[in-house]
Amino acid sequence: MNFETLAIHAGQAADAATGATIVPVYQTVTFTQDAIGADRGFVYSRSGNPTRQALETCIAALEGGRFGLAYASGMAAIAGTMQLVHAGDHVVVADDLYGGSYRLFSKILPGYDVRFTYVDATRPEEVAKAITPATRMVWIESPTNPMLRLIDVAACAEIARRHGAWLVVDNTFATPFLQNPLALGAHVVVHSTTKYLGGHSDVIGGAVVVDDEETLQKLRFAQNATGGVPGPWDAWLTLRGAKTLAVRMRQHEANAKQIAEFLRGRDGVAAVHYPGFADHPGHELARRQMRGFGGMVTIELAGGAAAARTLCESTQIFSLGESLGGVESLIGYPWLMSHAAFAPEEKLRKGISEAVVRLSVGLEDAGDLCADLEAALARCR
Numbered sequence: 057m058n059f060e061t062l063a064i065h066a067g068q069a070a071d072a073a074t075g076a077t078i079v080p081v082y083q084t085v086t087f088t089q090d091a092i093g094a095d096r097g098f099v100y101s102r103s104g105n106p107t108r109q110a111l112e113t114c115i116a117a118l119e120g121g122r123f124g125l126a127y128a129s130g131m132a133a134i135a136g137t138m139q140l141v142h143a144g145d146h147v148v149v150a151d152d153l154y155g156g157s158y159r160l161f162s163k164i165l166p167g168y169d170v171r172f173t174y175v176d177a178t179r180p181e182e183v184a185k186a187i188t189p190a191t192r193m194v195w196i197e198s199p200t201n202p203m204l205r206l207i208d209v210a211a212c213a214e215i216a217r218r219h220g221a222w223l224v225v226d227n228t229f230a231t232p233f234l235q236n237p238l239a240l241g242a243h244v245v246v247h248s249t250t251k252y253l254g255g256h257s258d259v260i261g262g263a264v265v266v267d268d269e270e271t272l273q274k275l276r277f278a279q280n281a282t283g284g285v286p287g288p289w290d291a292w293l294t295l296r297g298a299k300t301l302a303v304r305m306r307q308h309e310a311n312a313k314q315i316a317e318f319l320r321g322r323d324g325v326a327a328v329h330y331p332g333f334a335d336h337p338g339h340e341l342a343r344r345q346m347r348g349f350g351g352m353v354t355i356e357l358a359g360g361a362a363a364a365r366t367l368c369e370s371t372q373i374f375s376l377g378e379s380l381g382g383v384e385s386l387i388g389y390p391w392l393m394s395h396a397a398f399a400p401e402e403k404l405r406k407g408i409s410e411a412v413v414r415l416s417v418g419l420e421d422a423g424d425l426c427a428d429l430e431a432a433l434a435r436c437r
């Protein structure tokens with residue numbers, strides 16, 4: 057079955073007990089056992105819940121993977137994945153990464169004696185150089201946040217495999233509609249389903265997909281032991297969102313392309329970063345490993361920090377807010393918002409200046425969105 061069909065049917069057969077066409081919200085803590093030790097596949101909802109299981113099956117199918125696990129948030133999924141490594145282990149991390157992951161890797165996990173080396177993974181040879189005998193994991197995102205650089209997933213997977221390490225890909229920005237890291241050789245895919253997968257900015261969630269059963273068992277054991285599970289309502293909302301991922305992504309991309317083209321060369325706009333531009337440094341790689349270029353556009357304002365702040369505070373349709381991937385357009389200021397966890401010199405090294413503004417292009421009319429940006433840009437001069 058193809059993507060659109062899987063999104064609507066994988067894990068979502070009619071309910072065995074009632075015939076309900078839509079997976080019910082199994083709002084229950086416990087499951088009555090037929091006899092001691094004789095359950096019907098579910099025992100206690102931290103360990104497993106039918107609504108959550110439907111979501112897990114669906115996301116795994118969308119990623120082309122064998123096994124899925126749903127978590128209470130993207131960060132719970134990331135923290136759960138990090139339970140694959142132990143004291144003394146070393147992780148190579150692409151330095152262009154989600155601020156929350158950086159916070160976990162820099163402030164929490166070193167206390168458990170897990171060590172991290174940050175590299176510019178747009179050059180895979182830097183990943184290879186950073187590997188030590190203690191390296192158990194390589195961690196990347198592509199496209200990166202917020203500069204939308206492309207990282208070669210297959211090249212990183214090959215390096216990780218050669219050294220017996222896991223390659224983990226945070227696929228939140230690309231979504232399974234546009235990129236399937238497992239097919240490119242990655243071992244673990246993580247998602248913040250809060251973003252495009254849920255798609256409506258109304259539910260926090262996370263997911264992990266793997267092909268290897270032993271890895272699944274480790275993750276499942278750790279999740280049950282630590283408890284970062286989503287409730288059935290949240291699983292249900294995420295599953296409802298995921299059904300329309302394909303149509304939403306097509307429109308996100310069409311709108312983003314139109315806005316990127318509209319902004320390029322416009323007065324007051326110094327640069328537009330969008331992987332769909334033929335002269336974007338990652339364009340060829342994006343064509344190879346993705347099926348499209350996504351709905352995020354990052355711009356740099358000619359007027360620096362003042363212009364960037366004015367733009368963020370002047371749009372009427374784009375809401376100023378954290379997050380991305382919802383049907384409504386969002387505008388964000390990475391310097392003080394999504395990337396506040398990074399030191400100023402770290403941000404500048406990654407190209408995130410005070411002039412950078414990130415757009416999550418929603419599903420409103422693209423002409424209305426362009427007009428909104430044009431009016432706001434006029435206030436920046």
Ligand SMILES: *Cc1c(COP(=O)(O)O)cnc(C)c1O
Nearest residue numbers: 129130131154226228248250261
């Ligand atoms: C939002 C985000 C996360 C964290 O997800 P939450 O659901 O907010 O915990 C992780 N990675 C990326 C790329 C994200 O955008």
